[in-house]
Amino acid sequence: MQQLFLVAIGGAIGSIARFKLAGFMMNQATDWKFPLGTFTVNILGCLVIGALAGLADKYDLFSPDWKIFLFTGLLGGFTTFSAFGLETMILLRNGDIMTALLYVSLSVIIGVVLMYGSFMIFRHLF
Structure with a gap:
């Protein structure tokens, strides 16, 4: 608590x-x-x-x-x-370069695509 x-x-x-x-x-x-x-x-x-x-x-x-x-x-x-930056830095510091690049790329691309998609869906539905 x-x-x-x-x-x-x-x-x-x-x-x-x-x-x-x-x-x-x-x-x-x-x-x-x-x-x-x-x-x-x-x-x-x-x-x-x-x-x-x-x-x-x-x-x-x-x-x-x-x-x-x-x-x-x-x-x-x-x-x-x-927090996103810190997690990425920790991955890089630990030598997980591919994981860090994947994390950054997927977070930005999927985040923007989902935001835009949900915006358009809800804009037209309601």
Whole structure:
């Protein structure tokens, strides 16, 4: 039960931070077609999760509860792209290059195809 609470609190904080930062960035680039808000959140999330994972790996810095709060809750609420980046980096670090390439390729291609397909189906059905 404690782990669920840690994920929930971290997720709430991360989601609010994502909402505020993405909104701020979009207000800075109102004439841009590029989705600067989401891009900024994703890139910043990757930077932060990489730094924290590096510290955790080198110094065993975080307890299991802190890892759940930070990685799953806070950064998971901020951006799941950071978790995707971390998982890909771990695969690459472990020498699983083909698995990493497959993971990235399939995640992007299937994700976009399913998003577009479900968008079109539900747009026309309802």
